[in-house]
Amino acid sequence: MDEIVNTKSKPLYQELYDVLLERIERRFYTAGSKLPTEYELADEFNTTRITVRNALDILEREGLIRRIQGKGTFVAQSWNEGALDVRGGFRELVRQGRETPSVRILEHALRSAGSFIALMLDIQPEDTVLYVRRLNLVNDEPVSIHSTYIRTDIFPSVEEIDFSVFSMYETYSMYEHSYAYANQKLSVVELSAHDAQLLNVHAGDSTLMIEEITYDSQDLPLEFVRSISSPSHAGFLHTY
């Protein structure tokens, strides 16, 4: 049995943190697996739940674990072995593990582009775009909301595609405008009450927002996207 010995040089939670970190790095707890409960950990290490919670707080902050309300604590992929950025630029770290993703379409409508979207997509304000707002879920847990504005001049009848079946990128490829690169902005934003509810977090919590224009290989803008992630899933990786 591992036990935390207080050497007095370190607080107890720090000692526990070291032990848990070591287990994650040695893959005793593998990526995607569920950690024992706070109660079980407290029992195993003969300490209090507060100490366990403090140690888990640091692991969570470092992105090594993820706590999912009502489900438990899961081991994330370590950042060194995380999803490589195949598309270049930063993008959401998809730490799939053993998880099942799904999509729920919240809104789906044709609208006129308006001045700003027209500017972003290099079209006219009166041109039509398809507006799709969707909620991404992993293991039925909401992880992100994406609002996408798609050009209909280069994607005719795109409103007939079922985006809960086909991904956006698959769709663009079918029209022979495959994704080539993106211009992205990343900032921290306060969640609106409505979005907070969709993501199952507290209203007023802050999270990461990406605003993005994607292009095909001919420098043609395809879509403008605004995405927000649930705070515990918010993470981006850039490699060079």
Place this chain on the structure above:
Amino acid sequence: MDKIRAYERALEGVWNLMLVNEMEAGDKLPSERVLCELLEVSRTALRGALKQLTSSGVLVQMQGSGTYVNPNRVLHIFQKSHNFSSSSEALGLTPSSSLISISTLVVSEKLAARANFRVGSKAFRLERVRRINDIPALIERAYISLDTFPGIDQKYDWNQESLYRVINEEYGIFIKHGKERISLSKSNREESKLLNIEEGTSVIFQRAIAQTDDLITVEFVESVIVPQFYHFASASGFPLHRKELIESWMRL
């Protein structure tokens, strides 16, 4: 065809106004009344949009004076920005930093795994607060291996010295590869004091490893960033015919 919802019309309207008028850091927006007329939206819709733009740091509202494009905000472009000082100076902001601590430590297994250092070797740790126009924007903790940079912990006055200058000019080592990971966190008590923010404020936690051509670690850095004063952009490619527009959009 659906009508654009009022909140979205307001948000898109403010963005359009800033871009079309080529607004820059410190510029003042029209009053709420004028904006409502210009964008044909209600006060409620406009306020919702302004709230989104202030919470994300694009705009700042000054009591009794109006709404401005945030004057103190550094843009870090992953493919272009090399360090805090040059990113700040590129935007006409004045960077400064103050030393919190320097130490030489024995590399633990944990640090070795993250930074790709040798367990038991020695590393230099440099902890600084970086400021823009005298406002604390981030805390940066850099770890540098003494295997690669012998004597770096002894020879320099880190109150004055630029880490990049020393790395490049004194040691002749250059960064070619790396990884930057961003996540969200809350400031703890000590960080909040140093950054002059309330404890528990949402902050960006950045962890970066910079490597040479041969993938030897140059530095491993952890930063705690106040989002209001620092934001990120990425351009994995660039549409040259839209250069000015995209650059202004990224800066805002």
